[in-house]
């Protein structure tokens with residue numbers, strides 16, 4: 334499986350404010366780049382923190398890109414994947430609508446009645462990990478289900494979890510013209526942070542986009 338992480342951050346490295354509400358950091362050209370990345374993916378993944386904060390659709394905006402996928406025999410939209418150990422995803426979350434297949438990655442601690450509720454809502458539930466989703470095992474199961482190209486949109490807790498397990502191949506970071514600040518505002522990689530063996534990606538490309546810049550790092 335090839336894992337591509339994409340995120341937009343402020344000049345000072347924040348994905349959002351301390352209120353954890355969605356903030357438009359990208360401009361139109363960058364959102365279009367993100368739409369193309371989605372269109373090139375078999376699935377788009379987020380953590381449950383992003384579901385609760387943003388209620389995203391994770392679908393493709395451009396109808397031509399959706400049509401090109403169906404012409405290639407692919408589903409109109411990539412599948413959606415949510416890392417959600419104990420099932421905090423609300424049953425009326427937009428990712429559970431019928432615009433795309435949705436996978437919920439859960440831990441063994443997920444309450445069985447919540448699992449049933451999600452399956453009734455049409456989600457495929459994959460469980461691994463005692464208290465928290467075991468990302469290595471669940472991503473391998475997704476690969477077994479035909480997901481070869483996985484795009485991850487955040488947030489910072491999930492991105493750190495993937496970096497910690499050395500699961501990231503490419504990282505695209507848009508840095509936009511905003512300063513958000515705040516010690517409690519989410520950053521690109523949160524979690525516990527590294528204290529040694531820091532991942533050291535290579536800079537593959539730099540592009541000026543909107544009034545900011547896209548950095549492409551490879552691991």
Ligand SMILES: NC(=O)C1=CN([C@@H]2O[C@H](COP(=O)(O)OP(=O)(O)OC[C@H]3O[C@@H](n4cnc5c(N)ncnc54)[C@H](OP(=O)(O)O)[C@@H]3O)[C@@H](O)[C@H]2O)C=CC1
Pocket residue numbers: 339340341342347348349350352353354355356358379380381382383384386387416417418419420421465466467468486487488489490491492493494495519523
């Ligand atoms: N600017 C941008 O590009 C983006 C910004 N955002 C912003 O980021 C914020 C949300 O980020 P954040 O709060 O970090 O939430 P995340 O979306 O990263 O979700 C984090 C949650 O995922 C669950 N999870 C399950 N398994 C794992 C694992 N193995 N490793 C890590 N997490 C796991 C955890 O909850 P549990 O233990 O319950 O399973 C964890 O709390 C919002 O403010 C949103 O607007 C989000 C995406 C993109």
Ligand SMILES: Nc1nc(O)c(N)c(N[C@@H]2O[C@H](COP(=O)(O)O)[C@@H](O)[C@H]2O)n1
Pocket residue numbers: 339340341355356357358359363364367379383387388389390391392486487
């Ligand atoms: N690429 C990007 N730029 C920004 O400025 C952002 N705020 C985000 N946020 C993430 O985009 C997703 C929204 O999804 P839908 O458009 O509703 O499908 C979601 O993952 C946000 O957190 N991204």
